[in-house]
Amino acid sequence: MSANEPTGLWLVGARGSVATTAVTGLLALRAGLTAPTGCVTEREPFTRLGLPSWENLVVGGHDVVCTPLDKRAEQLAESGLIPPRVLAATTTGLQAADTEIRDGYHPATHTGSQAEAAEHLTSDITSFRERHGLARVVVVNVSSTEPPVPHVPEHDSLSALETALADPTRTVLPPSSLNAYAALRAGCPFVDFTPSPGMRLPALHELAVAEGLPYAGSDGKTGETLLRTVLAPMFTARALRVRSWAGTNLLGGGDGANLADPTQAKGKLDSKARGLAALLGEGVTAPLHIDNVPDLGEQKTAWDHVSFEGFLGARMSLQLTWNGLDSALAAPLVLDLARLTAAAHAAGESGPLGALAFFFKDPIGSDEHRFAEQTTMLTEWAESLGERRA
Amino acid sequence: MSANEPTGLWLVGARGSVATTAVTGLLALRAGLTAPTGCVTEREPFTRLGLPSWENLVVGGHDVVCTPLDKRAEQLAESGLIPPRVLAATTTGLQAADTEIRDGYHPATHTGSQAEAAEHLTSDITSFRERHGLARVVVVNVSSTEPPVPHVPEHDSLSALETALADPTRTVLPPSSLNAYAALRAGCPFVDFTPSPGMRLPALHELAVAEGLPYAGSDGKTGETLLRTVLAPMFTARALRVRSWAGTNLLGGGDGANLADPTQAKGKLDSKARGLAALLGEGVTAPLHIDNVPDLGEQKTAWDHVSFEGFLGARMSLQLTWNGLDSALAAPLVLDLARLTAAAHAAGESGPLGALAFFFKDPIGSDEHRFAEQTTMLTEWAESLGERRA
Amino acid sequence: MSANEPTGLWLVGARGSVATTAVTGLLALRAGLTAPTGCVTEREPFTRLGLPSWENLVVGGHDVVCTPLDKRAEQLAESGLIPPRVLAATTTGLQAADTEIRDGYHPATHTGSQAEAAEHLTSDITSFRERHGLARVVVVNVSSTEPPVPHVPEHDSLSALETALADPTRTVLPPSSLNAYAALRAGCPFVDFTPSPGMRLPALHELAVAEGLPYAGSDGKTGETLLRTVLAPMFTARALRVRSWAGTNLLGGGDGANLADPTQAKGKLDSKARGLAALLGEGVTAPLHIDNVPDLGEQKTAWDHVSFEGFLGARMSLQLTWNGLDSALAAPLVLDLARLTAAAHAAGESGPLGALAFFFKDPIGSDEHRFAEQTTMLTEWAESLGERRA
Amino acid sequence: MSANEPTGLWLVGARGSVATTAVTGLLALRAGLTAPTGCVTEREPFTRLGLPSWENLVVGGHDVVCTPLDKRAEQLAESGLIPPRVLAATTTGLQAADTEIRDGYHPATHTGSQAEAAEHLTSDITSFRERHGLARVVVVNVSSTEPPVPHVPEHDSLSALETALADPTRTVLPPSSLNAYAALRAGCPFVDFTPSPGMRLPALHELAVAEGLPYAGSDGKTGETLLRTVLAPMFTARALRVRSWAGTNLLGGGDGANLADPTQAKGKLDSKARGLAALLGEGVTAPLHIDNVPDLGEQKTAWDHVSFEGFLGARMSLQLTWNGLDSALAAPLVLDLARLTAAAHAAGESGPLGALAFFFKDPIGSDEHRFAEQTTMLTEWAESLGERRA
Ligand SMILES: NC(=O)c1ccc[n+]([C@@H]2O[C@H](COP(=O)([O-])OP(=O)(O)OC[C@H]3O[C@@H](n4cnc5c(N)ncnc54)[C@H](O)[C@@H]3O)[C@@H](O)[C@H]2O)c1
Ligand SMILES: NC(=O)c1ccc[n+]([C@@H]2O[C@H](COP(=O)([O-])OP(=O)(O)OC[C@H]3O[C@@H](n4cnc5c(N)ncnc54)[C@H](O)[C@@H]3O)[C@@H](O)[C@H]2O)c1
Ligand SMILES: NC(=O)c1ccc[n+]([C@@H]2O[C@H](COP(=O)([O-])OP(=O)(O)OC[C@H]3O[C@@H](n4cnc5c(N)ncnc54)[C@H](O)[C@@H]3O)[C@@H](O)[C@H]2O)c1
Ligand SMILES: NC(=O)c1ccc[n+]([C@@H]2O[C@H](COP(=O)([O-])OP(=O)(O)OC[C@H]3O[C@@H](n4cnc5c(N)ncnc54)[C@H](O)[C@@H]3O)[C@@H](O)[C@H]2O)c1
Ligand code: NA
Ligand code: NA
Structure with a gap:
């Protein structure tokens, strides 16, 4: 070639x-x-x-x-x-x-x-x-x-x-x-x-x-999941214990309309969940939502809230807001x-x-x-x- | 040994x-x-x-x-x-x-x-x-x-x-x-x-x-900089162009009081800035602040705002809020x-x-x-x- | 008395x-x-x-x-x-x-x-x-x-x-x-x-x-809804047009466990939705979630994303993260x-x-x-x- | 008339x-x-x-x-x-x-x-x-x-x-x-x-x-300060004690370039600080920054972090991210x-x-x-x- x-x-x-x-x-x-x-x-x-x-x-x-x-x-x-x-x-x-x-x-x-x-x-x-x-x-x-x-x-x-x-x-x-x-x-x-x-x-x-x-x-891994596969290994490498990783995705466009239907969204949610479990194991509470918000048009806004534990049980958190043009x-x-x-x-x-x-x-x-x-x-x-x- | x-x-x-x-x-x-x-x-x-x-x-x-x-x-x-x-x-x-x-x-x-x-x-x-x-x-x-x-x-x-x-x-x-x-x-x-x-x-x-x-x-790399060294390589690997990376750190405790003095903070700010330039090159606007907020006590809250460019010049952003107990x-x-x-x-x-x-x-x-x-x-x-x- | x-x-x-x-x-x-x-x-x-x-x-x-x-x-x-x-x-x-x-x-x-x-x-x-x-x-x-x-x-x-x-x-x-x-x-x-x-x-x-x-x-109005009843009138007074108001609530504690059940949560979600409609009218996309995240204990974290329109159709947004101890x-x-x-x-x-x-x-x-x-x-x-x- | x-x-x-x-x-x-x-x-x-x-x-x-x-x-x-x-x-x-x-x-x-x-x-x-x-x-x-x-x-x-x-x-x-x-x-x-x-x-x-x-x-009150004058009275009305209110403003455009100069920014920062003190009294830690971030163009992004105290000394916080087109x-x-x-x-x-x-x-x-x-x-x-x- x-x-x-x-x-x-x-x-x-x-x-x-x-x-x-x-x-x-x-x-x-x-x-x-x-x-x-x-x-x-x-x-x-x-x-x-x-x-x-x-x-x-x-x-x-x-x-x-x-x-x-x-x-x-x-x-x-x-x-x-x-x-x-x-x-x-x-x-x-x-x-x-x-x-x-x-x-x-x-x-x-x-x-x-x-x-x-x-x-x-x-x-x-x-x-x-x-x-x-x-x-x-x-x-x-x-x-x-x-x-x-x-x-x-x-x-x-x-x-x-x-x-x-x-x-x-x-x-x-x-x-x-x-x-x-x-x-x-x-x-x-x-x-x-x-x-x-x-x-x-x-x-x-x-x-x-x-x-x-x-x-x-x-x-395709283009937004929230991309961040997760980048950040989750950091917690592991630093021996920090992730307790929960909650996510909400707001999106409009054709994909938003389609995924508003829970049946259609199931595949997407499943593939995201599999990824997190593969990275952090099974014990992490991980609620995840996809919402159709038509006025956002082609823009996708994702919020992730990670709660983790450190030395002496210290409770800490990380929040992410991703603002991407999906396409x-x-x-x-x-x-x-x-x-x-x-x-x-x-x-x-x-x-x-x-x-x-x-x-x-x-x-x-x-x-x-x-x-x-x-x-x-x-x-x-x-x-x-x-x-x-x- | x-x-x-x-x-x-x-x-x-x-x-x-x-x-x-x-x-x-x-x-x-x-x-x-x-x-x-x-x-x-x-x-x-x-x-x-x-x-x-x-x-x-x-x-x-x-x-x-x-x-x-x-x-x-x-x-x-x-x-x-x-x-x-x-x-x-x-x-x-x-x-x-x-x-x-x-x-x-x-x-x-x-x-x-x-x-x-x-x-x-x-x-x-x-x-x-x-x-x-x-x-x-x-x-x-x-x-x-x-x-x-x-x-x-x-x-x-x-x-x-x-x-x-x-x-x-x-x-x-x-x-x-x-x-x-x-x-x-x-x-x-x-x-x-x-x-x-x-x-x-x-x-x-x-x-x-x-x-x-x-x-x-x-x-020691424990908070905002840790995240930066994890996330910056993602943008590079994905050929996305980071335009600005702004940061604000709010902290109390002894370290907060000490770093409230701009002379003392200089070393810290310099070491953080060197890191970002090493990761992303020189063209990134990167304002950075450390504020002493005594009521936060031992907690450190850092906010980062990353603005980046994608395909066809698309303007996107990532925000992070880190809530850590520094010690x-x-x-x-x-x-x-x-x-x-x-x-x-x-x-x-x-x-x-x-x-x-x-x-x-x-x-x-x-x-x-x-x-x-x-x-x-x-x-x-x-x-x-x-x-x-x- | x-x-x-x-x-x-x-x-x-x-x-x-x-x-x-x-x-x-x-x-x-x-x-x-x-x-x-x-x-x-x-x-x-x-x-x-x-x-x-x-x-x-x-x-x-x-x-x-x-x-x-x-x-x-x-x-x-x-x-x-x-x-x-x-x-x-x-x-x-x-x-x-x-x-x-x-x-x-x-x-x-x-x-x-x-x-x-x-x-x-x-x-x-x-x-x-x-x-x-x-x-x-x-x-x-x-x-x-x-x-x-x-x-x-x-x-x-x-x-x-x-x-x-x-x-x-x-x-x-x-x-x-x-x-x-x-x-x-x-x-x-x-x-x-x-x-x-x-x-x-x-x-x-x-x-x-x-x-x-x-x-x-x-x-009782103690968190996200409190903020909404404070902020929504601002948009109205300023003639700004709210397009969507998305919300996610993460909570643990007894209330978190109870509201994890969609049947129980219905009353709560309904009362929140009625409030937003009363404030901003019916045309606002307003997905809302309550997630049970046990590790948060008595803490409640709520994220709201408001998308609104201004002069000449300008698209703008406001994000809120509320971190409250509910009780x-x-x-x-x-x-x-x-x-x-x-x-x-x-x-x-x-x-x-x-x-x-x-x-x-x-x-x-x-x-x-x-x-x-x-x-x-x-x-x-x-x-x-x-x-x-x- | x-x-x-x-x-x-x-x-x-x-x-x-x-x-x-x-x-x-x-x-x-x-x-x-x-x-x-x-x-x-x-x-x-x-x-x-x-x-x-x-x-x-x-x-x-x-x-x-x-x-x-x-x-x-x-x-x-x-x-x-x-x-x-x-x-x-x-x-x-x-x-x-x-x-x-x-x-x-x-x-x-x-x-x-x-x-x-x-x-x-x-x-x-x-x-x-x-x-x-x-x-x-x-x-x-x-x-x-x-x-x-x-x-x-x-x-x-x-x-x-x-x-x-x-x-x-x-x-x-x-x-x-x-x-x-x-x-x-x-x-x-x-x-x-x-x-x-x-x-x-x-x-x-x-x-x-x-x-x-x-x-x-x-x-003109168009962004962060608008929010502050809306939100601060809520804390007062609810008898909650604000401890700190930190703010960072990222902006490009002509105003950003001009305010990058600390002398020019002084008037703006002073007028913002006066407002907060008038709303909440003098005891609130309130660091405030304006950063010139040219790539944001006409967009202004402001982050506010409010730390407040409630019943029995409970420590809580509110974060805001405002994304406005200033003009x-x-x-x-x-x-x-x-x-x-x-x-x-x-x-x-x-x-x-x-x-x-x-x-x-x-x-x-x-x-x-x-x-x-x-x-x-x-x-x-x-x-x-x-x-x-x-
Ligand atoms: N960042 C991203 O945009 C991203 C990331 C991962 C996966 N995806 C996936 O990419 C796909 C496309 O996303 P999109 O935003 O372009 O959606 P879209 O709705 O804009 O486009 C989908 C297109 O597929 C067409 N189509 C539907 N059924 C078809 C069929 N049976 N045969 C041929 N064409 C058919 C539709 O008519 C439409 O033109 C979606 O499945 C989405 O989940 C997108
Ligand atoms: N995550 C983190 O906490 C973190 C990360 C990176 C770097 N650091 C650095 O670690 C250091 C300690 O942070 P901290 O939060 O414990 O601060 P701290 O103010 O609580 O403790 C510093 C201690 O050093 C002592 N000290 C000062 N001058 C001394 C001297 N000349 N000789 C001996 N002792 C002296 C002080 O009395 C004090 O007890 C700081 O320099 C901080 O920047 C901390
Ligand atoms: N900020 C807030 O905490 C807030 C705001 C608005 C509304 N509320 C409402 O206040 C209520 C209490 O919240 P909580 O966090 O204390 O919950 P919780 O689960 O800690 O307490 C509820 C108590 O009610 C008891 N209970 C259940 N059924 C009962 C019955 N039939 N008769 C008598 N007692 C019964 C339970 O045993 C439990 O002790 C919830 O309905 C919650 O939605 C709380
Ligand atoms: N939301 C907002 O945009 C907002 C809110 C509050 C206050 N303001 C204030 O409004 C002003 C204008 O903001 P902008 O974004 O349009 O700035 P800009 O830099 O785009 O425009 C300022 C204009 O003033 C002109 N100018 C400068 N000196 C002058 C002089 N001596 N005589 C006549 N013209 C002169 C400049 O040439 C320029 O065209 C700024 O002072 C800004 O702080 C703006
Ligand atoms: Na740190
Ligand atoms: Na403004």
Whole structure:
């Protein structure tokens, strides 16, 4: 792989807030209109890996809504996420990018078997790859969070799964998993930036390994959880005993509206809770809330209150208020993940990429939640990739 | 060295808040009255190093005030730092420990040359070592913060320094440095838990190396700075651009009263500012205040406001409020430092112990401010010590 | 009424945290051990009203647990609510006060009709009044919060209610309302410091008016809501538009454990929400949480995030973190309410005392939630009471 | 006076951030582009007073910089203060308004006596009044904060002052006071929105009264101080004892740069401190900082930490973080003050308008700092104005 090899980034949820910010940013980076702030792959040692350049990253995707990318970007500009100057300079590019977006799969509108739906998704991706002469396409899921899926035996074996997919009376896979299946069938690595079920089914793992495809996830780590994975190890290293870690997240935007529904929020809350327990053990009281506060728009405000005990039982506390623009935090990571996963694919890696835990709330293929250790793992892995390719 | 080797801990500022908490805690640990929360050396891998046990740590020290340890502990109990139960159980032990405290050096009360003062201090320490049959004594400075000292040529060479010390008309060294000199002359390693000049003079480094003595410092990292060294690397690793990092510290207690004086506070503010610049570079606006708020007593409240920039120039912020009992955070580290420095001495290390940067705002012998890296350095160093001894 | 007239304070929930703090504080005030900080009736113009003095306030009550007052006070001292010095000086007084506590009514342990239970409660109160030769007894409910009660027709008419009470197969009243009924039947004014149904049934209002008895409530305003009723009017007066007001309450203690149950918390959350809507209208997004965080003990930490709009649509915010010891805030108000309600009774007032809205989250007899207006109402009412009596 | 009477608003500092926001907002209000959020005079009962309508408010002013209003508005739009939509619609109006701005007085550029300078300023104002056929002109100072002025005897008597003004070798008045003098000499009421000396000299009071002119000030109350005057009375009303009230203000913009200079900041810090002492008495520890943090642009972030004591000495705290766009808070008040002062002038009031204390950190003509009382005073005064005129 080299910086000159054209690479595809296929976004599931391509007209959402994260996707639109990522595409707008990519266009702005290409035009030299903005610095790559927030892009990890623009730092050492990643710059030495010959990752696809901004020019060589081509974007397409699926979505189930029709608002074109330039209109979505306009809305994001109004809410302060995209500078007016950048919007003006990228409108044409966004319109062009929008022509590469195809109708996504949604159970409410689909008729026929899920196998047919998957074939449709797959062929959208392969024709995108061929049309643009791409060396490879990385599929990244940035669509709306789905609720957890109940377990059925078909999730455990590829052949059983494919039988069920062929049955037009069944809807055995949630959309995120059907998209993952379609991506793998198109020969593409899959990255799940959401907490949805996605790749987390044994049958899909089986398929990835069989096809020699890498995958990564899940749930991009961009705010409160990022802070937690940075701060919790401090308490441990200093032998301080955390007693409670309470959190409240206020957010508007599409994600806020979606997560206002407790069923949808469950996956998100679960992935956050797993992380804290992995870092601090089970004895910590950890109430956690996600509230939809529409007037905050694209802004997310999170408050964390940590109560801890020190020498002679001293009671102390730490409070954090995080004020982030969620999509501005997520978008550069989506570009990073596309580049790094492309490199992993080029290097022949297959199965879960645990070294990408750095990017995720609930890392697949790794139990490491401590941010400093994740940083080291990522760096060492990237360097080894570079060496293997050299 | 083994856990059974009796080791001295000589505290400069032995009747202060940090010292009193450390001694009370040591007595409570010996009596099994409290868990070693906040003691880093009670965690893996340090527990495998054969560090001096609580029973084998004998305490003495210098101070310039007369309030005995048990009275000081009573005051600390009233302000919530020491549980009543622990106070009751340790009063006798504190009275005994107080008999090992000698009059410290203070320029305002001393007559004669500083050389004479140093000899006096030295002999207090050596007679303590002999009286208790100690394998070694670690001297730890926890006395009031001093202002920075202006540079004079005598600070650069041991022989020039000793000539000046002998001159009864001069006061060439600030108390912290005179205490360091006296400790080294007594053959003892010296740890500076304060931001005072202490060991930071070339002539004293010369002496330490000549005598084959290790030393460490400076300025215990227990609150706001601890958080900064944990959080700043996160912004760097994520390629986010920190624009400003403002801080306000409210504190009462002896330290609050002392730091209310801008001259005294200068050393503290300087050591904090150096740390932030080392972590994030020079372009960050970083106003910093220390306010004396007597009603807060032993509690320290610090507020930090971090403003940072992300993708497409997005403006975001993080706020922190730290609510700590300063002496409860400092005291176990004083015990840790005594143990680890004793081990370094036993292993024959000399000069600055950069591997102890983990404990300090302004580490001597290391430019590493990132907490995770400091943790790794400390752990690896401790393991190598163990191996060398084994 | 005069300061020399002995007055009873009968506490429902007499061994709870609020009650124990109130009784301990009363004993400490009598002994001159503490200043009356937090006691509104010790300020002008209330000091001129001839309210019952601390010496003339006699305490008794009902509870359903057996831990005696001095043991409960010991626990509160451990959690930092009662100073050790005060505990030591009041232990004997607390033991004496505990002899005036009788077994309360609980549906789980009671057999027989609720009418019988009420008679029992009434006779406990009347015999207390006679035993101590009291001019009057004010009954204050500080027992555990109950869930809202479903409406039944018997709640609307006294005669229908009394028929149902006599039926041993029914449990028509929740405990708080049965206690209110019993208090009124004993000829005593009733104050509800909790959000429980209490006096909020038309049949009980009918009884109070028939008996010429005043009553007040409900839900003591001591923390987050106090701040809201102070701050919301500022936004209105300045023509700023509040868009959202999110809140999270972390609390331990008995109240924390009880409110962890969403059913029990409902009353509390409802009374808070009603207040905000009364202050700012209906269009404000206002998610609100109560979390049980046992390690916080008696401490309550509340975080509020207010998002508001100014000139030209400017988006701004205010954050609050309140760190209170709930019972220390509540206890002096319980004493204030006892004194003021006694004065109202002496002055011949009957029905709801809307002028006491100052003290309550969900004032009965008043729609005024603005704190400044409540302060004026209280002061003017108190002055008029004084004049009527003079 | 009636809503149809054309009224002038003459801004000293007419191209600053507050002034530009006020003028842009006025244009937007006239065009019906924005709601009058933040405008107190658009609420009851002020709407019934026949105050000058937006159409009848004509703007001019002095400044010492040349950046025209539309360019300044462009900068403010970039920093998020003015919506792009509003900027586009008001550019022409801003250009027109800019033609009414004249060169202000600055000691560094002026030659000749201050009397000559004052005549120049006066004639700018009177010719503006005549040119537009205005019933009256209110002069509002929104220029950069000046340091406190040392007292000289000439400040105490009008005749002595005028002798000194005529002396070309002296600079007896700071610019704010010279502007006030010139305004009064033009027969105009003067409002000081800044903490500068302005009208606070006995000689100028003498002149105002002699000319029958009202005046008001000083230092617009828009953020931290607003909160303090709302919250401090709560502690008093509840008999809670405030022990310390610490504050830190982070701000960028022109005001931030100016206040970074401790000499300039002194007036601001003094006016804030006076307010707190007036509210809570002298015994409160109250450290206060203003930090220039350029990257915050027009945003102001203030953190307040209040420590207070309750029943039985309980130690509690309240923290506030205020995130305001300073000029968006100030601008509508400037319009309100122009309207209300015009009404006072029309009603024949002269001397300090204490009833406007509601708007100021350091009210002239009133000792009332409590916000609720100020609100009542303002409302009652406005109603009495209305009655007098009716
Ligand atoms: N910081 C962050 O923003 C962050 C962090 C971690 C995870 N995430 C996750 O990223 C996802 C996207 O967030 P967002 O803020 O962009 O949300 P959004 O609501 O703005 O966008 C989601 C998009 O997905 C589309 N979509 C929904 N169902 C689809 C389907 N079946 N097929 C194709 N497209 C579909 C929607 O139409 C919409 O355009 C969410 O799941 C969120 O939880 C975001
Ligand atoms: N978390 C922390 O508490 C923390 C963290 C970093 C550094 N420190 C530093 O530790 C030191 C002690 O803090 P503290 O809170 O115990 O202060 P303190 O004021 O309670 O105690 C200082 C003691 O030093 C004594 N002293 C002063 N001059 C002396 C001299 N010349 N010789 C001997 N004794 C002398 C004083 O009499 C006093 O008993 C301070 O310098 C502080 O800055 C503390
Ligand atoms: N700031 C405050 O503390 C505050 C403010 C507003 C309202 N309140 C309300 O005051 C009440 C008391 O709070 P607390 O912190 O003392 O709680 P707590 O749990 O410590 O005490 C409640 C007491 O009521 C007793 N009780 C329960 N059911 C009873 C019954 N049927 N009859 C008699 N006694 C009964 C319990 O045994 C317990 O002793 C709660 O309802 C709380 O919501 C408190
Ligand atoms: N919320 C608020 O914004 C607020 C609140 C209270 C007080 N104030 C005060 O309002 C004033 C204006 O604030 P700003 O943010 O607009 O500041 P700014 O720096 O943006 O504007 C000040 C303007 O005054 C002009 N000026 C300076 N000296 C002058 C002179 N001698 N004559 C005429 N013009 C002169 C400057 O050129 C500049 O255009 C400041 O004094 C500030 O302290 C503002
Ligand atoms: Na500290
Ligand atoms: Na302000």
